[in-house]
Amino acid sequence: MMENQQTLRGAIAYNDLVAAVGAGNVSRNPVELQAYLGDASFLGMVMPKHKLRIDMPDFIVFPETTEQTAEVLRLANVHKLPVTPYCGGAGVQGAAVPLYGGIVLDVKKMDKILAIDETNLTVTCQSGMIGQTLEWALNAKGYTYAHIPQSSYCSGIGGFLAGHSAGVLSTKYGKIASMVLGMEVVLPTGRVIRTRAVPQSAAGPNLNHLFIGSEGTLGVITEATLTIHPLPEVRQFRSYVFPDLHAAFEAARKIMRRGLVPGTLRISDLVESLEFYKQDGSFMTLSFDGFKELVDLQEREAMAIARAEGGKDLGPEPGERWWQHRFTSVYPKDQGTPLDMGRHTFNVGNVIETAGSFTYLEAIHQEMGEAVTRIPGTTFKAHFSHWYKTGGMMYPYVVNSGAASDEEMVDRYFELHRAAVGAVLRLGGTITHHHGVGLTLRGFMPREFGASFEALQTIKHALDPNNIMNPGKLGFEGR
């Protein structure tokens, strides 16, 4: 809150921070503060331009080491200043919005690769590395870490871990959690802990999973050891169109059940298939990567399953085109940008993605579609793009237009969430598969967790007694 800019208390806090990280690593320049007001979320980026004021942060701090990060958190406890960890700020749920001002702790100056272990296939890096920068460094040596979200160019390792993200190849390589061996975390009190970077361990609960997805509420992730893979010899695509969504789901279920491990498996519902791919029916794109003989075999088996479910083979071209343009939808457009589609027209779908069993996916597609289109001016379509042997993820595309005022748009935004997430919780899915909770879904966390939310809150209180770490996120209390 800006009061720290004008008070003696604020001046002392500033000088303490300067002592900790150096004058060049603390900013209270208004132009710089403005740049950290929000992230890529509707609430954090679009709403301030629609009259919803967000308090300025007081200080932007750029620690260069784990030790400096620890000292900043210790000082935040001394001054009772909230701390919002910030990496790429590309989250769409508002987790990096500094809701209560205070310190924005930007980790991006911690951007070094500490080790690439080619024998044991790991990379250890600091959390401030931008995803594509890490990928380039690995590619130069013939490797990939295979985490390729659409935000690969603009978000970083710390954000991937804190937001529990998934890339477009997650069906084969897993979400970020399954890529992590060990981590270094600065706890809210300034204590530094490390988890062992080993393939697996039975020594109690896996603490990595306490911090992955914690959205900066339980500490600051400063380092991670991740799995890497040799660059695949080939990546081959195949697309199909099925008579209906159920047939496509059946093909997906059987492909996963057979253990074919596609890198990509994307299914569009009938509306999206027609609009995006000009296909009557349900469109599916598959990719396999690895060495040629195995990829050919996987593709052949998948084709047999697709044919048996009524899939018409569209060849490799649609999938190759999708791969070439897999980030295109993120870029701004004259009509309908992902973030600000125009006056009183907005897309809420990217923040109500959900996951569940195969049975659930068919049901939620029907029920969420019905629930949201009851709200005036709403259209609904969806795709399904992260798969497991036990189910998958639905990514809806929900556009609302026609609100008469800013206030009505905000009301509709939350009304759509209540309708969509209500259906998710009724049918037994999760409120988010990979975009996280942030500001948008925090109110649903007690229902998502049920009685176990108390256990989560107890952990939060124990680790962060002064509630300095990203207050108000993940459903935890604010300031």
Added chain:
Amino acid sequence: MELQKVERLARLCETCPKMCRHVCTTHVVTHSEADTPNQRCSVAYQALLRGYFLPEEAPYMYEKCATCGLCLTWCETDIDAGEVMLAARVDLVDQGLAPEAALALRESMSRHGNPHGDPAERRFSGIREALKELPETAEVLYYAGCDTLYHHPEIALAALKVLRAAGVEHTMLKAGEPCCGEPLRLMGFLDDFRAAARQVMESIIASGARTVVCTCPSCLRMLREVYAAYDVPVPADLTFLHMSEYLNRLLVDGRLKLTRDIGLRITYHDPCDLGRRLEVYEPPRQVLAALPGAQFTEMFFNRKDARCCGAGGGLALTNLPLVMKASRTVVDLAQDVNAEVLVTACPTCKTSFSRHTLKGDEMETLDLVELVAMAL
């Protein structure tokens, strides 16, 4: 406001989740959210909406963008944030908010005819003897530019030596070579820029030359495409070439013979104005391939993805510490491929890299034409 002309670019860029941050020359150095094309466009767009800039926004608009075009390379919406920055600077000049460095540059241009504050009479001091040998008029005009003549006369000397060796009838604007005016454009002084541009074109036309060859990519870009975009008349029958393009022609035609083994491991840095802006990627490589005994290795980032030396957009005047860090990243890339010579084709890049690669170090920075002169 000049920003009106680029309103669409600024408006769209500010709604992007920063898909070019991973390549932005200033952002990869400072890591600040403020130093992203998105945020710069956001500030510009907000200024446009309110109709004026705030005083604290002026230095921000001048110190943070190298106008290198890397953001454009990665933007699927084709937004060049550098264009927005330049428009913003014009508006800042109009509002009387131009920072000290910009005003000092304008003063230097006005008094000395160069952006460096060096006396005009010293323009040719590094090449005086070679200049005496040149004819008054010739078919080919070598336009050296301020950075070459004041900071790197060795590039000009090498250029003249190579042209002579190839038997090219050439000369320079001996009576006085005016600055191309690009620094004025970068600092937002458009009227001054147009006046400078007209003076340059008048001098070239008066020289009677048909082909103008430049060692500075920025000078070349002004002559080849920017002047016309600012309504400065450019005769259609004049040809403007970069030295690498011209040397490549001479090699192909068999007029230039390179015989001496240089025996060096080399790599090549694509200057922003020559590469991304003018899309001259292959001629320099073809010339380098003709050097006897040169072992060439590409850097990881090359051609359209080449990193910027940091000195574009006037940053050498407004934010030298940033230039130092940005140029270090390119030098590191050259060291990654074990190069003995980091070759570039731009005097400004040479200045930036030479701060890290002094002569006698394990790696040296040389202009392409210097290597060619060594191989004669």
